[in-house]
Amino acid sequence: MVKLAVDAMGGDNAPQSIIEGVELARNENSKIEFLLFGDKKQIQPLLKDNKNITIVHTDEVITMDDEPVRAVKKKKNSSLVLAAKAVKDGEADAFVSAGSTGAVMVAGLLIIGRIKSIDRPGLTVTMPVINNDTGFTMIDFGANADAKVNNICQYALLGKFYSKNVRKVDNPKIGLINNGTEDDKGNIIHQKMHQALQSMSDNGDINFIGNIEPRGLLNGITDVAVTDGFTGNAVLKSTEGSALAVIDMLKDGIKNGGIKSKMGAFFLKDTLKKIAQKMDYTKYGGAVLLGLKAPVVKGHGNSNPEMIKNCLFHANEIVTSGYVEEVENFFNNTEKND
Amino acid sequence: MVKLAVDAMGGDNAPQSIIEGVELARNENSKIEFLLFGDKKQIQPLLKDNKNITIVHTDEVITMDDEPVRAVKKKKNSSLVLAAKAVKDGEADAFVSAGSTGAVMVAGLLIIGRIKSIDRPGLTVTMPVINNDTGFTMIDFGANADAKVNNICQYALLGKFYSKNVRKVDNPKIGLINNGTEDDKGNIIHQKMHQALQSMSDNGDINFIGNIEPRGLLNGITDVAVTDGFTGNAVLKSTEGSALAVIDMLKDGIKNGGIKSKMGAFFLKDTLKKIAQKMDYTKYGGAVLLGLKAPVVKGHGNSNPEMIKNCLFHANEIVTSGYVEEVENFFNNTEKND
Known part of the structure; x- marks a missing residue:
């Protein structure tokens, strides 16, 4: 038990x-x-x-x-x-x-x-991905807003084992959230983080896919997104806020759009329900401190x-x-x- | 001319x-x-x-x-x-x-x-807000990924005058993107940025509303969001990516949802068009280096x-x-x- x-x-x-x-x-x-x-x-x-x-x-x-x-x-x-x-x-x-x-x-x-x-634990959340049901896992989104390079390396390992064991992803892809995909992108600390993660990947410890941009997260570009807690928090809250804003606009549009738009909503009910289910990341069961x-x-x-x-x-x-x-x-x- | x-x-x-x-x-x-x-x-x-x-x-x-x-x-x-x-x-x-x-x-x-x-220029973009047509202006979203406190103070002033003169917002609200709204939130540098912006506000130079979370940006919590270029980039790309993902899901749902969902889309056409127009921030005319x-x-x-x-x-x-x-x-x- x-x-x-x-x-x-x-x-x-x-x-x-x-x-x-x-x-x-x-x-x-x-x-x-x-x-x-x-x-x-x-x-x-x-x-x-x-x-x-x-x-x-x-x-x-x-x-x-x-x-x-x-x-x-x-x-x-x-x-x-x-x-x-x-x-x-x-x-x-x-x-x-x-x-x-x-x-x-x-x-x-x-x-x-x-x-x-492990020097610092990382707050970890799994969010939905459009084209699969596994979602992607982000670590850290707020436990450690002043993350150092070694913290990020440990997050990559924690994220790897979590994704593998709990989310059942085989050889999970690990990406570093950065302001561009090229290897030399980022501010000074993110450039160093990239280099350290690349070394770990060269050693076979992780499957590092390089820098990733938040734009593609919901499209499944990675299984695990590692990031410092400050950036991770901004990404999580922007992603949530933006999805909710679009959904709110749709609801408002339907509510204020007269009979035609209400009929539309009626016929689209199943589709809208599916989207709501897909975006509902509470099904992944809260955040975990890894x-x-x-x-x-x-x-x-x-x-x-x-x-x-x-x-x-x-x-x-x-x-x-x-x-x-x-x-x-x-x-x-x-x-x-x- | x-x-x-x-x-x-x-x-x-x-x-x-x-x-x-x-x-x-x-x-x-x-x-x-x-x-x-x-x-x-x-x-x-x-x-x-x-x-x-x-x-x-x-x-x-x-x-x-x-x-x-x-x-x-x-x-x-x-x-x-x-x-x-x-x-x-x-x-x-x-x-x-x-x-x-x-x-x-x-x-x-x-x-x-x-x-x-001005020590460093800031890349500036205006994005849509659900309940107004002015949108909100974010500075910096990528010119200066290692922003220092004085850069952020200058961005606040540049954003203020831009919002006032170009976007015609009277006494624009200035918020600092942070990982929580309380005054003491953030990593070390963002705590210092908050203090510096507060002093400027106390001097009457800006109308600082304090820390803001990205979750509320599209709901119009601020007229100007100041941020370091690294975080700003992440916020911009997360916001875009998330909105596009929801819209893509809606399109896919309609396409693959059979005749009922296509009828729904037909009746909802005007509403969906309005949302697309609202979210289309290209109407604000590209980014500006302030x-x-x-x-x-x-x-x-x-x-x-x-x-x-x-x-x-x-x-x-x-x-x-x-x-x-x-x-x-x-x-x-x-x-x-x-």
Whole structure:
């Protein structure tokens, strides 16, 4: 049985959405045990069935207003900290929360801890690609806004093993997000990152396809896009914002376009639904903080039960895929050979 | 009469599209004179009417394969270099090219030259906003990938005067693209940029609205988005790529969706056309390199005649708006007060 430690109090719709999501996951997969951290008085009445679910009571909660580092250090009995601690103590295999991103990252880093040889974990998200169902994985999109060259090299490895083990992509293509595809493109640090990734590729450690431009990401130019957290954040938010803007314009156009456009929308309903499903990257189950000793999955603050379920299955998939073990083995072997 | 120096040989469809674009512009606006630099044997036969058009013959051309700095220095008789030189020598008021972006930037910088007090020019583009027709202006999206704090402060001023004079936005809002809206967000350099912009705002020099996230750009959160050239490039290409991906999916869905979806598309035609028009930022007339002594407008390499016309009108608008003079006055007054 895989055991997941769940912060039942994190997120805008907690604990209701979290509980419902846990029950959805439990009903679909009987091989997962759930440890729910939070207020038992609120949680128990919401639960339809306690099968495979254990509530670990605590009153303390980390809110969005809390400063992350301070909150994780001071609120030792918060649902978020206790859930992370359960993973550290071996009582659970992975940690899932829809709470404050900052606090989840800090708890992951300080409580669960880094894999040996990884200097900084990277926030990782899988986004849709028009012409396949695997999507592409971007690392980092915000954990490390001042990334150095060695961070990027480690992200490439983390992204490679994640894509291979969790997304089931054989020999995944790794691209560096840059301001042009030519080898010498980029500012000073991105030029150095390119050279370092090329060396790793020459050594056979990764399948580096060179610099990539964000324009082609949704068209599937790469399986893994590595980037510093500042640029990755800008790419993620631009991509989201732009897709939503086009969809909003379509909706507005239909709403204000009279009977003809409403008929059009009616006939196009299936097509529009397919697009919405394709673009819905919540199916990939939230973001994951890679580089830690156990999977840490962060759900969107606004997650509904279906999204929480996807986060839980995502965490379960990372555990069962053997991803962490493979990363650890890689670095152990590298050290031996050095 | 405004005089525009046009590189007739730059771009994928040159000289045909350039000539047709010039004639479109001439036919709509009789107050512009055009100096066309390029091969007279190719240009003259394409011209329907020489009114307000002068051809300055040259055989030499800078291609996309040329290394920009070297090409501008060596190919002294190229259409691109001669057109820029005409502006420097006072024979024309602005320089327009759809040729190599790198070469246009180098020619602008080395031949036309920077406004005193501006350290680095910034590539500037205006993009659509869902709920207004003014769009928003982003500076820089690629001239200066290693921007320093003082570059960003100058971009804010250049963007302010451009937005005010050319886009006719009263007291334009200036936002700094960052990885969160809180004042302390960002990596080290973006934190410093925020502080510097805030000081300028406190002095009354700009209307700084603080940090902005790319997610809201197309929703009109700001009039001017300032950013380093590396991040700006990523934002521009992500925004374009994502919008195109959604539109492509819609087209594919309609094409492969059977008779029902084709009927839907038929009824929705007007709505889809409006969206395409809204998202078409070529109407804003190409990119402009701000911070130079005269307007330098760069059209897309793939420009059709309509897009070239928009670039020419854009250059004309910058000249007649008095934008360069206002920037120069601002810095002269600042120096006097220092």
